[in-house]
Amino acid sequence: MHIAVFSQYHTNPDCPATSRHYALLAHIARTHRVTLITTRTWERQRLTQEFPWLPEGVEMHAAQVPYHNKMGVQRRALAFGQYAAYALREGMRIPKPDVIWGISTPLTAAWVAAQVARWRRVPWVFEVQDLWPAFPVAMGAVPNKWAQKQLFTLEKNLYQSARHILPLSPGMTSYIRNLGISEEKLTTVLNGTDLDLAARATVATVAALRQQLQLEGRRVILYAGTFGRANNIPMLITAAVTLAASRPEVVWLFMGHGYEESLLREAAITYPFIQLVPSQPRHAVFTWFKLADISIVSFLGMPVLDANSPAKLYDSLAVGTPVVVTNGGWTRDLIQASECGWYSPADNAPALAEQLRKLFEYPEQLQAAGRAGQEMAANTFDRQKIAATMQRIIEQAAE
Structure with missing residues (x-):
């Protein structure tokens, strides 16, 4: 089976980051073909060279999109848009997958996964790492009420279009359930550790x-x-x-x-x-x-x-x-x-x-x-x- 993965950030255990998906991709790539569409944001931040950048069996398509935590709202939005444009193009070029795995944050990565899934007529799975746009709205990053409404509408549409949703905590699962999403589409999958x-x-x-x-x-x-x-x-x-x-x-x-x-x-x-x-x-x-x-x-x-x-x-x-x-x-x-x-x-x-x-x-x-x-x-x-x-x-x- 061919799985296409849309994730704006890829890390490995040489990075100062949790590297959750490195472990997950390594496991899944043992039995399935995996194509990862991501960026090289973290690759230059490796502190050691002990681990391969990619797990064995994973094919990577990566954009050069700068990003760091000190960026302002507008600069972050630009980075999200740059990745979305690249991922959309690459998602239509790769061999047709059997299923798509979209990972948010940011929400734009999940949006790309949904669009490629719709155009290529394949199902997609939505992994929710943080509650977007609820979190940036609460932090004051999206002050415009019209923009807030559009983002919340987009979020619910993504939940509805996904074949299955994987929130990373019971709290996220409750939030999504309260939006009217069917319990059958929800499975809580904790962040976990190595x-x-x-x-x-x-x-x-x-x-x-x-x-x-x-x-x-x-x-x-x-x-x-x-x-x-x-x-x-x-x-x-x-x-x-x-x-x-x-x-x-x-x-x-x-x-x-x-x-x-x-x-x-x-x-x-x-x-x-x-x-x-x-x-x-x-x-x-x-x-x-x-x-x-x-x-x-x-x-x-x-x-x-x-x-x-x-x-x-x-x-x-x-x-x-x-x-x-x-x-x-x-x-x-x-x-x-x-x-x-x-x-x-x-x-x-x-x-x-x-x-x-x-x-x-x-x-x-x-x-x-x-x-x-x-x-x-x-x-x-x-x-x-x-x-x-x-x-x-x-x-x-x-x-």
Whole structure:
């Protein structure tokens, strides 16, 4: 079977990114022909050369479209349009696929998948990674009411035209269901994590990293991910300053890049207990998570963000590091039910600092939560199992 995949961003484990689709494509390409239509945005951002850029068996068509998180709204929109134009052309040139897999974000990538599917008379499957346009509208990126209405209409039309829809969280599934989309078309497929890469985080590698960073005798809190406006980085800095008054041995590590990077650089200069860590390749990030006593998954207190499926949540639990989440959606329910982490209200730095202070007083609680999270990750978050589910759904859609 020939599967055409429309995804604006392709990464591999050498990149400072989650590389979700690298694992999924590698699994599916063992038994099916896969054509990936993407861009070279991340290829130049590889930090190592340990992995092939493409999984074996995947054929790539890639456009040269610049993109980074610091771009403004208009520049991002241009990048989305450039990819859409390229992908539309390539989608009509490649040999006719049996099924199309469209991956959003951005929504324009899913739109292209739908158009090519319609013109070539094949079914398509819609993978929803984030709620677009609900998220950019909530963040003020689309102030025009007419444009908002057009985007929401487009979104619903895409849901209706897809043979099957794959949201990355229960919260996204509920959102789509509430738009009137049939339950039979929906399958929640979690973001997941790479357990084979997580296994590289051994006691020896963690000890070496701790020595390298001169963190012997220190407690470590890790935030790893995008420093975006939605991630509430200023609140985390305030919480770090508040916590330092009672727990001076605690060090906060911030790993990643994005909009708030300059703010974090200033904080790292001002406060010795805040350290800014360069982005790490995917295959190395698990050692940093295992080094930490606690990791933080933070977002602004906006309902649309409660549906997120953040990679840092899965990666932390995979190595036995408990998490504190600040969004009140399905992730809060998950960690509380599984006893692998804690919830602290978004936008409340004093509450987060107090929560962390209490946790460090009871290390046995941290250890128990870490074990519970690691067990859940092995049973539920394995991307190899998720890839098998994805393949089954795509095969059924083609039938």
